[in-house]
Amino acid sequence: MKPFRSLSEQGNFFSDPGISIMPSGLIFDVKKYAINDGPGIRLTVFFKGCPLCCAWCHNPESISSRIQKMYNGDRCIGCMACIEACPESGCRLTPTGIITDPRRCTCCGTCADVCPTRASEMSGRIATVADLVAIAEKERVFFEQSGGGVTISGGEPLLQPDFLVSLLGELGLRSIHRTVDTTGFARSELLLKVAQRTELFLYDLKMMDSRRHKQWTGVDNGRILENLRLLASTGACINIRMPLIKGVNDDELNIEQTASFVASLPGAKKKVNILPYHNIAQGKYLRLGEKHDSSAMAEPSVEALTDAVAVFAAFGLEAIVGG
Ligand code: SF4
Numbered sequence: 001m002k003p004f005r006s007l008s009e010q011g012n013f014f015s016d017p018g019i020s021i022m023p024s025g026l027i028f029d030v031k032k033y034a035i036n037d038g039p040g041i042r043l044t045v046f047f048k049g050c051p052l053c054c055a056w057c058h059n060p061e062s063i064s065s066r067i068q069k070m071y072n073g074d075r076c077i078g079c080m081a082c083i084e085a086c087p088e089s090g091c092r093l094t095p096t097g098i099i100t101d102p103r104r105c106t107c108c109g110t111c112a113d114v115c116p117t118r119a120s121e122m123s124g125r126i127a128t129v130a131d132l133v134a135i136a137e138k139e140r141v142f143f144e145q146s147g148g149g150v151t152i153s154g155g156e157p158l159l160q161p162d163f164l165v166s167l168l169g170e171l172g173l174r175s176i177h178r179t180v181d182t183t184g185f186a187r188s189e190l191l192l193k194v195a196q197r198t199e200l201f202l203y204d205l206k207m208m209d210s211r212r213h214k215q216w217t218g219v220d221n222g223r224i225l226e227n228l229r230l231l232a233s234t235g236a237c238i239n240i241r242m243p244l245i246k247g248v249n250d251d252e253l254n255i256e257q258t259a260s261f262v263a264s265l266p267g268a269k270k271k272v273n274i275l276p277y278h279n280i281a282q283g284k285y286l287r288l289g290e291k292h293d294s295s296a297m298a299e300p301s302v303e304a305l306t307d308a309v310a311v312f313a314a315f316g317l318e319a320i321v322g323g
Pocket residue numbers: 050051052053054056057058059062063154155156183
């Protein structure tokens with residue numbers, strides 16, 4: 001297991017936006033044959049680390065900018081291999097399974113390496129631009145046949161700017177279509193720099209009321225909305241993605257305000273993907289050892305989704321559920 005660097009060590013988007021050579025970064029997954037992350041068949045690379053902490057996040061392991069240990073008690077056979085292998089004496093067996101002492105654990109990954117059942121796993125690994133380009137090259141035939149390419153998602157890709165820009169540059173040199181899935185919560189200068197190397201943005205819009213946005217995601221939406229307008233003014237190709245969560249952002253006023261804002265953006269009309277919330281991440285929070293209260297959130301009804309599509313249509317926008 002290679003040593004990891006936290007984002008504070010790597011530099012983040014609030015640091016000088018000048019881009020230096022940074023050929024590696026922290027990712028938590030690479031998904032082949034993705035069909036919902038942009039046009040065609042795609043390779044999706046998930047960067048680890050997000051400046052938001054949305055209450056409904058489907059990938060809670062994407063939020064931390066550090067490698068994390070995950071433990072699945074259902075898979076544990078109590079073999080004690082992790083206890084014997086841990087160089088920090090950080091694991092112990094209890095009647096409810098393995099407990100990891102966070103004060104001792106350095107996230108070295110040894111316990112995951114020796115675990116025979118993948119009950120212990122690590123989330124996050126360092127990948128180089130060269131690694132990812134090599135994986136993408138192997139998918140080229142699928143990209144060419146389907147009009148696909150590579151999507152950089154997260155987490156928030158712009159939280160690792162040097163890695164992102166370097167990867168986009170290398171993909172561009174190889175004429176591979178590039179999509180960036182972003183929260184828009186980043187320095188404007190950086191977003192514009194990324195836009196020079198990106199064919200399509202998937203831009204998340206969660207809710208229009210700034211106070212509620214902060215309540216549910218941890219940040220207000222001023223920077224996000226300003227950046228979206230700025231990006232649109234450059235002629236960038238942008239698809240809007242709106243998660244729809246009953247009890248959070250499914251009220252008529254929010255959907256109308258969102259549709260009105262999107263319709264007012266400069267440039268070509270933006271397509272909108274409405275992404276219904278599903279309560280599927282509870283197991284991941286458990287495996288991370290985090291408490292998660294989803295009681296205030298629910299899946300939207302089919303009727304609510306249909307109504308939302310109709311509101312966007314009333315503002316002259318093409319909206320679809322999913323995608
Ligand atoms: S912006 Fe996306 S990745 Fe980040 S916390 Fe929200 S849902 Fe999760």
